[in-house]
Amino acid sequence: MYQFNYQKAGSADEAASAVTAAEDGRFLAGGMTLIPTLKQRLAQPSDLVDLAGISDLVGIEDGGDSITIKGMTRHVDVANSDLVKSKIPALASLADNIGDPQVRNRGTIGGSLANNDPAADYPAAVLGLNATVITNKREIAAEDYFDGMFTTVLEEGELITAVRFPIPAKAAYMKFPNPASRYALVGVMVAQTGGDTRVAVTGAGQDGVFRASEIESALSANWSADAAKAVKMSDDGLNADIHASAEYRAHLISVMASRAVTAAG
Amino acid sequence: MPTVSMTVNGKSVSAEVEPRTLLVQYLRESLGMTGTHVGCDTSQCGACVVHVNGESLKSCTMLAAQAEGADVTTIEGLADGDVLHPMQEAFRENHGLQCGFCTPGMVMSALDLVQKNPDPSEQEVREWLEGNLCRCTGYHNIVKSILAGAQALRG
Numbered sequence: 001m002y003q004f005n006y007q008k009a010g011s012a013d014e015a016a017s018a019v020t021a022a023e024d025g026r027f028l029a030g031g032m033t034l035i036p037t038l039k040q041r042l043a044q045p046s047d048l049v050d051l052a053g054i055s056d057l058v059g060i061e062d063g064g065d066s067i068t069i070k071g072m073t074r075h076v077d078v079a080n081s082d083l084v085k086s087k088i089p090a091l092a093s094l095a096d097n098i099g100d101p102q103v104r105n106r107g108t109i110g111g112s113l114a115n116n117d118p119a120a121d122y123p124a125a126v127l128g129l130n131a132t133v134i135t136n137k138r139e140i141a142a143e144d145y146f147d148g149m150f151t152t153v154l155e156e157g158e159l160i161t162a163v164r165f166p167i168p169a170k171a172a173y174m175k176f177p178n179p180a181s182r183y184a185l186v187g188v189m190v191a192q193t194g195g196d197t198r199v200a201v202t203g204a205g206q207d208g209v210f211r212a213s214e215i216e217s218a219l220s221a222n223w224s225a226d227a228a229k230a231v232k233m234s235d236d237g238l239n240a241d242i243h244a245s246a247e248y249r250a251h252l253i254s255v256m257a258s259r260a261v262t263a264a265g
Numbered sequence: 266m267p268t269v270s271m272t273v274n275g276k277s278v279s280a281e282v283e284p285r286t287l288l289v290q291y292l293r294e295s296l297g298m299t300g301t302h303v304g305c306d307t308s309q310c311g312a313c314v315v316h317v318n319g320e321s322l323k324s325c326t327m328l329a330a331q332a333e334g335a336d337v338t339t340i341e342g343l344a345d346g347d348v349l350h351p352m353q354e355a356f357r358e359n360h361g362l363q364c365g366f367c368t369p370g371m372v373m374s375a376l377d378l379v380q381k382n383p384d385p386s387e388q389e390v391r392e393w394l395e396g397n398l399c400r401c402t403g404y405h406n407i408v409k410s411i412l413a414g415a416q417a418l419r420g
Contacts, residue, residue, distance in 0.1 A: 003283065101321065101396060
């Protein structure tokens with residue numbers, strides 16, 4: 001690791017000011033991606049501003065027709081939350097299958113979304129459930145938030161303080177995990193929410209998470225596992241690597257969507 | 266250099282370290298507690314698992330500075346003198362190791378499992394070990410050890 005300065009912030013505003021004031025400042029959330037990145041010398045920030053200990057950034061709130069999860073809430077706490085389990089079980093189960101137990105004990109929803117790994121699970125939840133990303137500066141609709149692989153519309157010094165998920169009528173998430181890393185080779189969130197049918201796919205797209213409009217149309221006409229499975233997805237713009245070809249990922253999208261519809265009921 | 270203080274296995278400790286020092290380096294190099302191992306150094310193998318404030322995590326993926334003021338338990342903190350902790354004893358009895366390199370992390374991870382789920386099924390043990398790699402045993406005796414250790418701890 002290259003050398004850097006480290007400080008803990010007492011509040012979201014203090015953290016944002018510290019990052020902005022630094023030569024090349026970065027927020028440190030759970031560190032489950034940032035610390036390995038630093039260890040590989042793939043990044044060289046001048047300053048890390050640790051968000052741990054900012055109590056306003058932790059917790060899960062019941063908004064009646066929505067649930068708001070604060071940015072520094074860990075995966076393990078989302079997975080074990082009675083509120084999330086009862087209102088959006090698909091989200092609790094998604095969080096419960098991220099990485100491994102030690103990663104879930106540290107990793108946070110805000111960190112995952114700010115990083116926007118193209119194979120991370122939470123982006124599929126945000127896009128599939130039509131969530132709103134709340135920052136220290138504004139509210140960003142799911143459709144507008146993601147901006148390509150490892151890229152979001154977050155600006156310098158902009159910090160995710162919470163994510164608001166509307167309660168869906170039905171939803172389920174299914175992923176085909178890479179057997180070694182547990183990252184999604186393909187992960188699909190299907191949902192009926194706000195009168196819409198939404199299908200969000202992670203792990204497959206070269207530009208990160210996307211909506212599978214072909215499957216959305218099929219499910220809008222006929223909400224059934226067979227309807228999802230019958231859609232033949234194009235492999236244009238899908239990832240190909242040592243783990244799976246683009247064609248295989250395209251096939252998995254329909255299969256995972258179909259299984260998710262079965263799970264959602 | 267900043268000073269980082271915490272409690273490790275019940276004792277208050279303090280050392281000057283660079284901000285980039287990892288918790289596992291702090292434990293091994295500043296405190297000389299080499300029971301916690303560095304296997305992959307890429308957050309995958311789990312040989313470095315310790316407990317911080319009662320929960321398991323990978324000490325190669327946390328800065329020592331992030332553990333300021335924390336209560337840390339390592340493999341050295343389990344045995345009572347010459348008497349092994351029941352989970353350690355279960356690994357010995359069931360031959361839950363071959364080379365032993367992954368064992369400290371396996372034991373620490375297992376203890377986090379049984380504190381959350383005192384009576385896990387074999388399947389739950391196998392799923393819990395997602396973040397702990399063993400390249401010798403094929404896991405069978407590790408799983409057997411953890412089930413036996415859980416039973417011993419239930420009394």
